Amino acid sequence: MNRKRVLIVLSGLLTIFSVLLVIMTGTKANASTINDYIISNKIKPVSITYREGTFSHWDGYENGVGNPEGVVVHDTAVDGDSAAAEEHSFNTFWPQYQAYVHAFVDDGNIIQMHSTDYMVWGAGPTANNKFIQVEICHEATQDGFARSIANDAYYVAHKLIQYNLKDIPGVTVMSHKQVSQKWGETTHIDPDEYFVRFGYNMDQFNALVTYYYNNLKSTNDVYGAGVTNNAGVESDNVIRVKNSNGSYVPLVAFQGDGSVKTVSNRALANNTPWYTDQSKNYNGVTYRRVATNEWVDASYGI
Structure with a gap:
């Protein structure tokens, strides 16, 4: 995203500092610990809140309106932010940023600002024409990170199911880094550089998406115990x-x-x-x- 260009150097320095801090304090959790923590505690993802934003472009994907090919996962590159703060920022300044995403996620919110039937501007022309795009906010604690990851994985799994897409890591679920590497239209490496602060990575994120995806498809519940009421x-x-x-x-x-x-x-x-x-x-x-x-x-x- 264009807005991130002014933050990339600072973000890199913050990442290095975070890694050094982790080494000194011993607070880093390994990747499997995060997923185990989420699942063992049955951290329930929040519901998706839809608030139509100010983005005024209603362009279909390359395969038409309502036909995305997957989801791109970003991070905001801003420490101490929130989904609501990012929502306000983008709705106010997207013409200056020349960027917009469908949704923002933090430890307590999933805020969608634009219908996922239509494309947004977040990852370069090719990916914009193909993918739904969601950004995860930066959390300061392991618990906050875990809750935001649960919300993010739920949003991704939910969207794959909504559009009858298969869960294929690297194909229907991509990080911005993977998009940059595949099409070369951006140079961003998110959310990998943020995930590493908590010893996390895209492989582990994809594993959680798959866990939620399979449970939602079979039981309508992320932990395999869903119930449908009489109204469907x-x-x-x-x-x-x-x-x-x-x-x-x-x-x-x-x-x-x-x-x-x-x-x-x-x-x-x-x-x-x-x-x-x-x-x-x-x-x-x-x-x-x-x-x-x-x-x-x-x-x-x-």
């Missing part, structure tokens, strides 16, 4: 949909007068989970929002 709404505001009378589930858009109109160029695949953050009633029908102005009849929930 899963844990963490996810609705799994199916049209018993057709091969897809139709979507509607709300018009300015409050009425609904069928979306003609997009629908949901049967038996797929979708994040939903709002509900509306129209003519006795409850609709759940799955994109900026795309809603599904809640009766399709299973």
Whole structure:
């Protein structure tokens, strides 16, 4: 991201300092310890909060609107920040930064600012046209880092499932460093240089994503114990949909007068989970929002 160019030298110095501090204090945890800590304590990822940001570009991916190919994982390169602070910063200054991402994650929040049906500017032209992009904020403690990692891994797994993508490290889940190495359009090495502060790495992050991904697909719960209610709404505001009378589930858009109109160029695949953050009633029908102005009849929930 362009904003990071002014921070990269400072970030590198901070990383070196952090490693030296770890050596002196003995506070560094190894990578397996972080994942073990998350899983053994069943640290529950928070729900995704969707607050539409100010990014005014609504361009589809190279395969079209609603067709990302995976997720790029970034870190913010700012010590002591938060998802809310980054949200405010980007919504205020993205024209100057010439950068924007879909979501920010910290130890207590997952804030999504732009529909993942549409591309953003975070990792160079090629990756921007292919991937959802999320940034993890810098935490100061092992517990804070673990909680933010749980939230980040959940967001990535959730998005893979939402768009019916396979979990393939290095292909559908990439770090910004991997993007830089593959396409050479940026020089960033995040989040690797941040992860190393806690003895963590992308291999361990991918392992946690896979753990969550498999559990969410099989049980609707990151730890394999999910329950779906009678309205078809899963844990963490996810609705799994199916049209018993057709091969897809139709979507509607709300018009300015409050009425609904069928979306003609997009629908949901049967038996797929979708994040939903709002509900509306129209003519006795409850609709759940799955994109900026795309809603599904809640009766399709299973």
